[in-house]
Amino acid sequence: MDFQSNVFTLNTVDGVSFLTYDRLSQIPFIRHAFSTKIGKGSRTRHPMDMSFDRDDREAVTENYKLLCNAAGLDYSSLVASAQDHHTFVRVCTSAEKGIGIYREKDMQSVDGLVTIEPGLTLCTYYADCTPLFFVDTVTHAIGLAHGGWRGTVGKIAEKVVGTMRESFGTDPKDLVCAIGPNISVCCYEVDESCAKEFYALGLQSDRFVFPKEGGKYMVDMLECNRQILVSCGVKPENITVSDVCTKHNSDLLWSHRATKGDRGLMCAMMRINPDH
Ligand SMILES: [Zn+2]
Numbered sequence: 001m002d003f004q005s006n007v008f009t010l011n012t013v014d015g016v017s018f019l020t021y022d023r024l025s026q027i028p029f030i031r032h033a034f035s036t037k038i039g040k041g042s043r044t045r046h047p048m049d050m051s052f053d054r055d056d057r058e059a060v061t062e063n064y065k066l067l068c069n070a071a072g073l074d075y076s077s078l079v080a081s082a083q084d085h086h087t088f089v090r091v092c093t094s095a096e097k098g099i100g101i102y103r104e105k106d107m108q109s110v111d112g113l114v115t116i117e118p119g120l121t122l123c124t125y126y127a128d129c130t131p132l133f134f135v136d137t138v139t140h141a142i143g144l145a146h147g148g149w150r151g152t153v154g155k156i157a158e159k160v161v162g163t164m165r166e167s168f169g170t171d172p173k174d175l176v177c178a179i180g181p182n183i184s185v186c187c188y189e190v191d192e193s194c195a196k197e198f199y200a201l202g203l204q205s206d207r208f209v210f211p212k213e214g215g216k217y218m219v220d221m222l223e224c225n226r227q228i229l230v231s232c233g234v235k236p237e238n239i240t241v242s243d244v245c246t247k248h249n250s251d252l253l254w255s256h257r258a259t260k261g262d263r264g265l266m267c268a269m270m271r272i273n274p275d276h
Contacts, residue, residue: 003252005244008181010252015040016048016070017252021178023240024133024270029140032133032270033071034181036252041066046254049264050125064101073121073269075101080123082107083146083265087154089163093117112145112160116168119274123267128183128246128256130221131268132157134164135176141168144270147225149190153197157225161232172233179229180242183257185210185220187247195219203227 003010008019017038024032039048043059048067052060068075079092080100089112090096097120100107113122114134122144124131130152134143143160145151164170182188185208195217198209204227208220222241229239250258254266 003244003249007240007243011070012038013070016066018067018071019181019244021133021240023176024135024178027135027137027176029273029276030135030142030270031072031273032268033067033073034131034268035067035266037254037264037266038252039063039066044264046264048266050267051265061102067267067269071269073271074119074274077119077121077271078123078269079113079120080105080107080125080267081110081113081146083111083125084109085148085150086111087151087156087159088112089114089143089145089156089159091115091163091167092120092122094120096120111147111151112143112156112163114141114143114160114164114167115272116141118272118276121269121271123269125265125267126182127254127263127265130180130182130225132160132225133178133268133270134160136164136168136170136174137176138174139168139170140272140276141170142270142272144268147221149194149197149219149221152221152224152228153201155201155228157228158232161229161234173235175234176238177229177234178240178242179222179225181244181246181249181253182221182242183247183255184222184242184245185218186245187257188219188221189216190219191216198224201228203231
């Protein structure tokens with residue numbers, strides 16, 4: 001496997017591989033991980049599939065335990081969002097522990113999770129879409145959101161910042177954010193109706209929508225989300241952007257487009273450390 005990145009570390013513990021952002025690993029009060037398809041002992045049809053929808057529940061549960069053990073996270077503390085391409089953000093407390101994992105999913109239309117409670121581990125799902133990580137270095141609140149193209153143009157990034165501001169008093173200039181890994185501009189081709197929604201955002205769209213022949217467009221969802229965060233007051237130097245494309249790294253990561261839909265889901269996890 002030829003994995004190269006200037007922003008991620010590829011960790012392998014007990015045969016289970018996961019990515020961490022070097023920038024987020026430097027923050028002492030949090031722990032985070034992004035899963036891969038590499039997991040020794042995984043019994044799901046798609047290795048390390050984190051979706052309960054398409055595989056044996058017990059085998060998927062094992063995948064969560066494998067990842068948590070490798071990444072030093074607590075399985076019992078997980079709370080998972082839906083992944084249904086909306087832009088609702090939910091403030092989570094320890095009362096929500098287990099939802100979407102070992103308790104019934106009660107997260108209709110929720111694609112963003114935020115918390116200020118130590119010990120609760122937020123979890124969101126991906127297979128080309130854009131993960132968004134938020135860490136408030138002053139109040140020590142955190143957020144995690146799933147940005148597909150609909151969530152991106154629906155400005156879920158802005159909604160997370162707004163929810164953290166209202167709920168925790170977060171000042172955007174104190175946020176450290178990370179964007180990705182996702183299907184990057186090298187591989188993310190869309191048609192005109194989708195491109196129009198990106199143009200309509202009123203940002204510097206010439207930096208994230210690139211017309212090509214045949215009425216198709218290449219879209220850079222990393223740069224689009226980055227500009228949305230900057231427009232919310234997040235400092236550019238506090239935003240880390242992925243340099244790993246899911247489709248280009250389909251030996252390591254699940255990519256909806258690389259597998260034409262026959263794939264597993266990966267997840268992002270992040271918590272405020274319980275001893276914090
Ligand atoms: Zn690519």
